[in-house]
Amino acid sequence: MSQTIDIPELSRTPITFCAGPQAFFAVEYDPATGEVVMLDQRRLPTEVVYYRYTKPDQVADGIRDMVVRGAPAIGISAAYALVMVARAEEGEAASFLVANGAASRVLNATRPTAVNLAWAIARMSRKAADVAKLDPRARYEAMLAEADAIHREDVESCRAMGKLGAEDVPDGATILTHCNAGALATGGYGTALGVIRAAKEAGKTIRVLADETRPYLQGARLTSWELHVDGIDVEVISDNMAGHFFQKGEIDFVVVGSDRIAANGDVANKIGTYSVAVLAKEHGVPFTVAAPWSTVDMAMPDGSGIPIEERPRDEVAKVGDKVLVADGIGCRHPAFDVTPARYVKAIYTERGAIHPSDGQTPADLDP
Numbered sequence: 001m002s003q004t005i006d007i008p009e010l011s012r013t014p015i016t017f018c019a020g021p022q023a024f025f026a027v028e029y030d031p032a033t034g035e036v037v038m039l040d041q042r043r044l045p046t047e048v049v050y051y052r053y054t055k056p057d058q059v060a061d062g063i064r065d066m067v068v069r070g071a072p073a074i075g076i077s078a079a080y081a082l083v084m085v086a087r088a089e090e091g092e093a094a095s096f097l098v099a100n101g102a103a104s105r106v107l108n109a110t111r112p113t114a115v116n117l118a119w120a121i122a123r124m125s126r127k128a129a130d131v132a133k134l135d136p137r138a139r140y141e142a143m144l145a146e147a148d149a150i151h152r153e154d155v156e157s158c159r160a161m162g163k164l165g166a167e168d169v170p171d172g173a174t175i176l177t178h179c180n181a182g183a184l185a186t187g188g189y190g191t192a193l194g195v196i197r198a199a200k201e202a203g204k205t206i207r208v209l210a211d212e213t214r215p216y217l218q219g220a221r222l223t224s225w226e227l228h229v230d231g232i233d234v235e236v237i238s239d240n241m242a243g244h245f246f247q248k249g250e251i252d253f254v255v256v257g258s259d260r261i262a263a264n265g266d267v268a269n270k271i272g273t274y275s276v277a278v279l280a281k282e283h284g285v286p287f288t289v290a291a292p293w294s295t296v297d298m299a300m301p302d303g304s305g306i307p308i309e310e311r312p313r314d315e316v317a318k319v320g321d322k323v324l325v326a327d328g329i330g331c332r333h334p335a336f337d338v339t340p341a342r343y344v345k346a347i348y349t350e351r352g353a354i355h356p357s358d359g360q361t362p363a364d365l366d367p
Contacts, residue, residue, distance in 0.1 A: 008037055008050045024048070026073045026184050029080040029147065034087045036080045038068045041184055045225040056081040056103040063117075064110040066216070070185020071259045071295055072154045075120030078107040079147035082124040086136075086143040093132035096139065100128045112307045113268055113336045114259040119294045120150055154187035157292040157350035162194030165255060165290050165348040169199040169206065173252040176242065176280075178211040179270035180222035181257025181290065191257040191290040193226060195348065200232055208234040209251065211242060213270060215316045215333060239272050246283040254280045258291040258347075263363065265341030265356030266303030267291075271334055277343040286345040293349045296362045303338035311335045 011032030014025045028037045035052040036059050043049050051067065053059050059081035061067075063074045085103045089096045104121045111117055124146060131142040169175065175196060182193030189197065199206050208227055213219035220236050227234040237245065245251050254276060260268040267273070267289050280287035300306060311333040317325035325331055341356035354360040 008052075010037065024183070025188065026070070026186070027068050027077045027080065029083060029144070031144065034084060036062075036077065036084065038062050038077065039184070040067050041069055041222060042066060044184075044221050053081075054084075056084050057106060059084070060106045060110050063107070069218070070180065071114035071116040071257070072158075072186040072191070072292060073184070074111055074114060075116035075294065076147070076151050076154060076187055078117055079120045079124050079150045081107055082121070082128070083140070083144045083147045086128070086140040090136040096136075097128060097132050100125060111309060113309045115297045115300075116259075116292070116294050123150065151187045154292060154294075155189055158186050158189040158191055158194040159198070160350040161191060161290045161292070161348040162189065162196075162198035163202075164353055165195030165288060165346070166198035166202050166204070168286065168288065168346065169195065169204060169253055169255075171204045172206075173199075173204070174207045174209060174250055175199075176209045176211070176245070176251045176254045176276065177223060178219065178239075178254075178256050178273050178276050179213045180218040180226070182223060182226040184222050184226060185257065186292075190226070191292065192255045193223065195255045195288075195290050196227070196232065197230065206232070208232060209242075209245060210234055210236050211239050211272065211276070212236055213272060214239055215319075216311075216335075217319075218270065239275075242276055243279050246279045246285065249283075251280075251283070251285055254285060254287045256287075256289055258289050258295050259336060260300065260306050261289070261291060261296045261347065261362060262300040262303045262306060263296075263298045263361060264302045265344060265347065265354065265361050266306075267339045267341070267344055267347070268303060268306045268308075268336050269339065271337050274337040274339045274343075277339040281343050287339075287343055288346040288348065289344055290348045293351050293365075296349070298362065298366060303340065306336075306338055308337070309335040 010030045014028040040049045089099045127146040131139045182190035210219040210223040258267045258269045277287045313331040316331035344356040351365045
């Protein structure tokens with residue numbers, strides 16, 4: 001499969017992931033129009049469609065409805081939504097702060113598990129408090145600069161953790177990944193896929209097995225697409241095939257992303273990750289996690305307190321318009337599960353690596 005992907009015309013150069021003549025981005029801000037521009041990830045890989053949003057509430061809907069998804073990417077989206085508030089609000093400091101607070105509450109409620117969302121909103125709100133008394137134009141420019149910094153820093157952190165994780169990837173490895181933790185889920189480059197990309201850039205021969213990631217199929221629709229356009233050898237397997245390939249000795253390394261990491265090193269990630277971690281432990285395969293430091297929640301003692309988002313029934317009962325489960329039959333869709341720290345060989349961040357299974361915790365990297 002090969003597609004030519006048209007980047008929407010923006011008033012500035014977007015941060016893109018590129019592979020030859022092909023390029024895309026998950027989310028950007030257009031200063032000329034004050035719009036947030038998002039790639040609709042629900043329509044990939046068969047359609048490449050970008051939407052332009054003009055109001056913070058529309059961005060919130062895009063996050064909630066998974067037009068954009070992935071913990072870092074939704075944090076960036078929320079940051080740009082608060083830039084919209086600063087652009088629209090031309091009143092005094094008090095009215096600006098009220099508007100920023102109202103939008104922040106709406107955005108925070110969209111996806112409860114991913115801590116990057118709350119982290120980005122809190123950072124933008126601190127900036128709002130710092131610049132509230134400036135004139136409206138200066139206030140807007142300061143908020144835009146802060147959101148841009150969040151975006152740029154995410155890409156830089158992805159590259160740093162990718163390089164760190166790639167050092168542990170054996171040459172010739174077959175790597176299993178679960179869900180999508182690539183350029184689509186971040187500001188660009190990716191967390192787990194950043195490790196994979198960095199291993200290839202380091203000259204290592206690698207092959208990837210991508211779990212399809214039922215029920216939303218991020219692995220089948222997104223991860224395989226990203227890796228394919230990047231020229232990386234990838235095959236899609238259904239989630240219940242992973243055990244077979246572990247048993248056959250075909251998996252040498254596992255790397256996934258994360259939506260929240262507790263202070264003890266427990267990791268919340270897309271539903272099904274825990275099963276992969278248990279299989280990896282049983283078969284002596286390193287299970288690793290790549291995530292920016294903004295994913296670490298030092299206020300959360302362990303994974304038992306991480307809120308797990310329950311998604312709608314129809315995401316299990318249907319695939320597109322195809323009904324899989326008859327009406328009247330209940331379906332459960334916890335969107336995430338928690339992998340205990342004892343199963344995690346390494347967590348790669350831009351600050352360095354920790355090894356939870358050896359007793360290390362994020363506090364070892366916390367200055």
